[in-house]
Amino acid sequence: MCGRYAATKSPAALMEEFEAADGTQGGAPSENYNVAPTKNVVSVVERHPRDDDGEVDTEAPAERALRVMRWGLVPFWAKDAAIGNRMINTRAETAAEKPAFRKALTRRRCLIPADGWFEWKVGPVPEGQPKKKAPKEAFFMTDPGGSSLAFAGIWETWRDPKGDEDAPPLVTCSIITTEARGQLTEVHDRMPLIMTRDRWHDWLDPDRTDATSLLEPPxxxxxxxxxxxxVSSLVNNVRNNGPQLLDRLTPQPTDLDAPSTDAAADGALFDVPDTR
Known part of the structure; x- marks a missing residue:
């Protein structure tokens, strides 16, 4: 799954990296080291421009642009925007089947740039303790070279049926997740679907209606x-923000590190409370 990530690059940096125009209209959120659901995020879309009458001109080349969306998909048919609070992720395995996601997968796909994402590794349950007491270690998954990760996403526009008809629509998105593979299975069984650069165009192409073949992880x-x-357990609290959340956690010395006549196994202690 993906319930928290970091996005700290400026629109100018993202424009260069994703070869996109700035369509944020000055509303791009500031750098965020602890992006949480329901927050505004920057996404990348490709759309055909509109003509002078406001109609989509499918004959004109599609244009790639940055766009601000709220994280948590609200389907166009929803009666209440609160439904988006539980639609932050979309499973790749069922995206083409679920009514909440299938139309967006067909027509409205996006990339969600991230410095990396956070996940919590659940340790063994202490003897005699309930499962919820299992220790959790926070990890930050990132490109060591500093390049953005491009999460596959889908997006929707929603208008409040009880609101002002002239009010701008709410634009929301969801991150597609898939089964973890490789070393990532050591932390969690799910991961965001990462789109490598060679697949950006195919994923964003507004004329492509069948994207099922693109739902495979790299x-x-x-x-x-x-x-x-x-990383530190500070990331557990959404109120915490700042570059220190991305610092590598240095294991603290414990009594196990003290000289002893007994043969003690080396270990690292991570103090991560169960606050997730």
Missing amino acids: GLDVLDALELRP
């Missing part, structure tokens, strides 16, 4: 090249 050469960085 090869192990891509996934195993990612850095799995242990």
